[in-house]
Amino acid sequence: MLLSQLPANKISEYLSTQELCFKTGSINIAVKSNIPAIIKHITDFYSHYDCLEKSDFIDLHVEVYSVGGYRKFYKPQVTFSFDGYEPFIPLPLKQAPAMFEWGLNWCIANVAHQYLIIHSAIIEKDGYGLVMPGTPGSGKSTLCAALVNKGWRLLSDEMALLSLKDGLIYPAPRPVSLKNKSIQIIKEFAPNAVFGDVIADTLKGDIAHMVAPVSALKGQSVPVKPAFLVFPHYEDNIEKKLIKLSKARALMTLAEHAFNFNVLGEEGFDSMANMIEQVECYDFSYSDLTTALDGIETLIQ
């Protein structure tokens, strides 16, 4: 059953009085929150996610709530709690949805050590997995959002979960988070995509979330074999350039993008080396989104 099939008002009732439980990929999540912006965020972005039963095992219990004591009146703040532990300092209340998404990312990166977790967008087309790691500003989320609107399947725009057991990458589809200029770019590029309100002035600038397509949820239990590893770089006014990377160089760069490399040690290194062994590795510089997409589509042809 989907969250949207719950009786009217149940999403908000469960969220504020007990917990609302849903799954993304193989991860089961229970959320509690009485913040209206979070209730709206979940209703807008997670309605097409699968509801969990009472008897299901929950991996992550999280809560988003307002804090501040007497400061509530003039400086309302929000905090994120992973089952009683608060990994971040509180943020202004209007950033609650962004904090919820960051908080979930933090939880997965700190708990799911059955995977090598790479800070990267991961999408799929025709069975080819495309891994796009990126530092902030590189345009990984922009490219990811654009490609997803052109028919690629979204596994995640933020973390690739590379299984240590079978070398496949597992989905955990969530809303795509776009920043600053790319919000407008994608809105123009994909007029049918559904966006939330812009959350201004966060640590990462302005943020808007894009709803994960239904296809992402339909395929949430289907892992993908990584085929291409592309490091995107956005630059002003350049010709697009796709440069093949040596495997050694790619490995070194990729290691910097892994969240739990030090936790996994040798096991993590081996998995990463195996993945690099099977994929084609590229550095990709671009300015213009449309030509960039053509460049990427040619990879799988």
Place this chain on the structure above:
Amino acid sequence: MLDDQLVVQFLRNYGQGSLQKIDFTGYCWENLIRQSRRVNLLSRVAYFLCELELLEKIPEQPRQHFINAIKLSDANARSVYVEVKAIHQALNKEKVDFILLKGAAYVWSGVDSGKGRLFTDTDILVTKETLLPAETALSHNGWFALSLDAYTQKFYREWMHEIPPMTHRSRQTTVDVHHTIIPPTSRLKPKPIKLWQQADAMENMPGLFVLSPIDMIIHSATHLFHEGEFDQGLRDISDLDLLIREGVIEGNKWEELLVRAEELDLVKPVYYAINFTQKILLTPIPDKIIVKARSLAKMNSFLAMIMDVLYSKALITEHKTYSVNGQSFARWLLYIRSHWLKMPVYLLAPHLCRKSWLRISGQKDH
């Protein structure tokens, strides 16, 4: 009250050797995972299950959390190895000896309390005379103190038993350098020289020591019952349980423990430690030893009763799956008490006023 908490029951079962007998399919693994993660005990719980080869009996989803938790403590142990070697290299050049304390010492020396033990900072003890050379040596080798304001610097250096924490520039790890085990302003006055006299030298690492097994217990007890921080109280009680079983119960060294506690002027925390590990984890500690410790600590029965109530509440894991009436009040009272124990009133009053002011005015505090 204590009996209902799953993580407490689990640790008791392990201690009594009855873990094999629990109902593996009907067990509420989710609550165990949640409660133990809350007090940083998930890796230890997982270690116990793995040690007894019970992981395979657990349903797949919770089992994965345990396996992942073991990876975490393994990674922690690997980093201790790197960290301690680096500290040793820096200090040994300047001929500064040091004793590893707490988590790092448990893991490094391979005692039972190192099983699945997680920690973030490395705590070391140097003598007061070598404090400055130690600080200099560390700062020449990549560690630096976070810039603290003048008050905090003064607070650490004049009243505390440690210098401000030093963080390594590239590894981002932190070392806490202590010159004694409780603040010099405290009422209890253990002499650190006595700890040095019985410390165990580590093989192949000249100048590196850990406390003797008995002193490890006393230090762990002092840390828990003198510092007033109970957020991970159950983890500390579990440490004490393992330390006491290995260091005292195995060789029946009760006399030795009490004599040593008196020698170090730390009978009171040792009384609390044996009293509460017995109460909470049913550690097999003879009642007569607890009574004896209480009388050595010169505690009257009224005071002992009050402290019983307060600590019993404070030490329970705070978690949604389990609520304790009056816990925050008990923790608050014990927090005030810990300051009371550490500082004379003429120092304490201005310090707490300053902390409150910083909190109320919304400024940062250390």
